[in-house]
Amino acid sequence: MDAPSPALGPTTPAVSPPADPPADPGRRRRRARTAAIASAATGLVAGTAALFAGRSGWADGLFIAGIAPVFLLLMIDFVASLRARRFGLDIVAAAAIVSALLVGETLAAAVVALMLAGGQALEAYAEGRAGAAMNALLARVPRTALRYADGRLETVPIDAVRPGDRLLVRQGDVVPADGTVLGPAVLDEAAITGESLPVTRRAGEAVLSGGANVGNAFDLHATRTAADSTFAGIVRLVEEATRAEAPATRLADRFALGFTILTAVLSLAAWWVSGDPVRAVAVLVVATPCPLILAVPVAIVAGLSRAAQRGILVKGGGALEALARVRTLVVDKTGTLTKGAAAVADVRPAPPFAAADLLRLAAALDQASQHAVARALVAAARRDGLDLPPPTDVTETPGEGVEGLVDGRRVRVGGKAYALAGLPPDVAAAARALAPADHLTVAVTVDGAFAGLVLLADVLRPDAADTLARLKALGVARIVLATGDRQAVAAAIAAGLPLDHVAADLDPEAKIALVRAERRNAPVMMVGDGVNDAPALVAADVGVAMGAKGAAASAEAADVVLLADSLGGLVEAVSIARRSRRIALQSVVVGLGLSLAGMVAAAFGLLPPVQGAFLQEAIDVAVILNALRALQGDPLPGGQSRPGA
Incomplete structure (x- = not known):
């Protein structure tokens, strides 16, 4: 039906804006880092000017003054790592600054401080760009809805929407609740399904919350409260993912201790052989801040963001890494392989x-x-x-x-x-x-x-056979069908599919036992959509849920949620995860290789501390730019690529 005229009556006053949110610790931290960069840059410029003016005493004081805020933040990060029982690479950066000051290389220490602060700012910028998709999803949450009441329209808080309410969705509005449309509607559902083209819904068709109205205004009959709607469930899952343990340390920390020991041994050996402590300082400077600190989190977060753009919610860097390593797929039948x-x-x-x-x-x-x-x-x-x-x-x-x-x-x-x-x-x-x-x-x-x-x-879903074949091409070596249906039903569904084993007549406990048995041979990804699949999703290395309607138990238990009701997202999820991890490892190997080459040159006296600091910063910039490639479209098996690739 046509959109109602404003003549129906005035709307109630807009809902009062919410109270000011509590102070954001992340914002305070960003401000502190900005102040540290400004301090380091000012100290370096002023100290250098003093050196040219022949005031070396003043220059040392200015360099140290500029270094102090950076060193303070560095120590705060180091203590936080220790409290989290994590061995970070902050100790290498701290040792480089302290040792440079001890041997009188205040200019080198100032350059290291500025490069360290600048590198962290560059990392924050890259992570912010990489996480833009998740932030955009959270920013789409509607706060109010237009509801019909006694022949008039009133603006109500989103929490006041109830099943049976008739709502007006204007052009540009986000659909506030799940429901059925009472007239034709053209919706952009890219935020929840990854589908790049608008879809048209006819009168009487069901629509999910979260889509944006890109056509004429239409009326919506709400079938769920906003809190129980699909988009609210997705938002809860996104918030859970953003609260998950930061992925920055998982891959990097595997190398951190070894790299720190190598740096210490090489710097002490250079000092012992040459008798010149400046060489040891140069080695430490070249090792700081190290691509491990910067490139890995950027690549992982970029992968998370790329997945979110495609309608795939991965709950943290740990889940993305695990997804990249899967070699066995255990897939449920009803609602997963079938409709x-x-x-x-x-x-x-x-x-x-x-x-x-x-x-x-x-x-x-x-x-x-x-x-x-x-x-x-x-x-x-x-x-x-x-x-x-x-x-x-x-x-x-x-x-x-x-x-x-x-x-x-x-x-x-x-x-x-x-x-x-x-x-x-x-x-x-x-x-x-x-x-x-x-x-x-x-x-x-x-x-x-x-x-x-x-x-x-x-x-059977029309894309089931093709999806399983493409997963095989990606390196998933074993695919197992797990279902509670009779063997005859399972065999009929399995006919023509690239399956390695069919397990039928399974109750939830038997599905868990099957997943655990497969895990003894290789990392396992379990895919399901029902409440009875939730325990098996938890038992797998990676649990993947089909769809995120409301607060489904499977979506809450899963590590990965395919927001669109399509198996094709599995191929994209695995492809994005493997590409992101490959880029992260590539950045680490190349960055560490260049750093080690610079450290050897510094140990032989070929690279003074100041030049070493600039070389390390160039390496850091290069590996961060490489890590951001994980945001780009990824090629899929069979020569296909997704829109925007």
């Missing part, structure tokens, strides 16, 4: 009925039922363009079937026991024999005679 809803797979009429006639009569009667199977028959008939007359004299036996008149003919539709009751025993037995074990069977009788069977099945 999770019954659909008509085949119509088997008995003479003299034709398939279209059988489906038309059964679906026409099922219009009177709200059962999921009935809705599947009606949907199939309408998809085939069949005319469905309204049924009369309808009687429904809950859970068994429906009986009534369609075009004057008595039709009975339901389970075999219900629909075939009253038929001659030989006819009923022959009808039962036609029903395959791997399908849900609906029997139909017309005027007391057997008319045929309608077979329903949980339909």
Whole structure:
């Protein structure tokens, strides 16, 4: 329907803005780092000017004054690392500054301080750019909604939206709650699904919160509160991911202790062999601040942001690293490999009925039922363009079937026991024999005679086979189907899929046991969507949930959530994770290689401390720029690439 006119009535005053948020520790830290950079730069410039003026005493004092704030922040970071029981590389930077001051290389110490502060600022900028997608998602959260009340529009807090409310969504607004549209709507759902093109929803279609209205204003019938809506669930997951342990230290700390020992040994050896302490200082200076401190967190956070842009929420750097290492996939069937809803797979009429006639009569009667199977028959008939007359004299036996008149003919539709009751025993037995074990069977009788069977099945997702094949191409060596369905149903679904093993008749405990058994051989990724999958998701190295509607247990338990209801996100998730980790390791290896070369040159007296500091900063800038490549579009198996790549 058309958007209502403003003549409906004035809106209530806008909701008062929320109280000022508490002080942001991150903002205070950024201000402190900005002040440290300013101090180091001012001290370096003023001290250098004093040197040229022949005031060496003044120069040393100015250099030290500029260094002091940087050194203080460095010590704060070092203490924080120790409290977290983490061995960081801050000690190398501190040793470089202190040793340079002790041997009178105050200019070198000032350069190191400025480069260290500048490198940290560059890292913060890179991480901010890399995390922009997650921040943008959080910034989209609507605060108010326009609700109809007594023929007028009122602005209400988002928390006041209740199921049954009728809301107006204006052009440019974010859909505030899950619901159904009451008129045509054009939505940009890229923030929640990664789909780059707008989608059109017709009247009566369900829409998820979080999409942006890029068309005309439309009315929305809310089916959930805003707090229980899909977008609110996604926001909670994003906030959980941003609160997760910072990924900066996980990969870097594996090298930190060894690199620190190597630096100490090389610097002391240079001093002992040459007898010149300045060489030791030069070695320490070249080792500071080191690509390990800067490049790894940038690459990992860039990967997290890239994944978020594609509708894949990865809960922290640890999950991204684990995702990059998976070699085995355990995948649930219902709602994961399949669509999770019954659909008509085949119509088997008995003479003299034709398939279209059988489906038309059964679906026409099922219009009177709200059962999921009935809705599947009606949907199939309408998809085939069949005319469905309204049924009369309808009687429904809950859970068994429906009986009534369609075009004057008595039709009975339901389970075999219900629909075939009253038929001659030989006819009923022959009808039962036609029903395959791997399908849900609906029997139909017309005027007391057997008319045929309608077979329903949980339909395989159209991209399932292609997705599994592409995962194999990415290096996932083993794929296991885990399902609670019967073996016959599982085998029918598995036919033609690149699976290495099919495990059927599994309860939640058996799924956990299967995941643990597979973990003994290789890192495991478990993919599921139901509440019963949550324990297995936790047991795997990486748990992946399909969709994030509301506060689903599987989404809360998972390490990775595919916001779009599509298996294709699995390929993107693994591809992005492996590319990000590869870039991080590449930055570490290249950066450390260049640093070690510079340290050796400094040990032989070929690189004085000041030049060494500038060389290290050039290395840092290079590895950070390389790490930011993780933000770019990543090629996918088969030569494909995603939009924006």
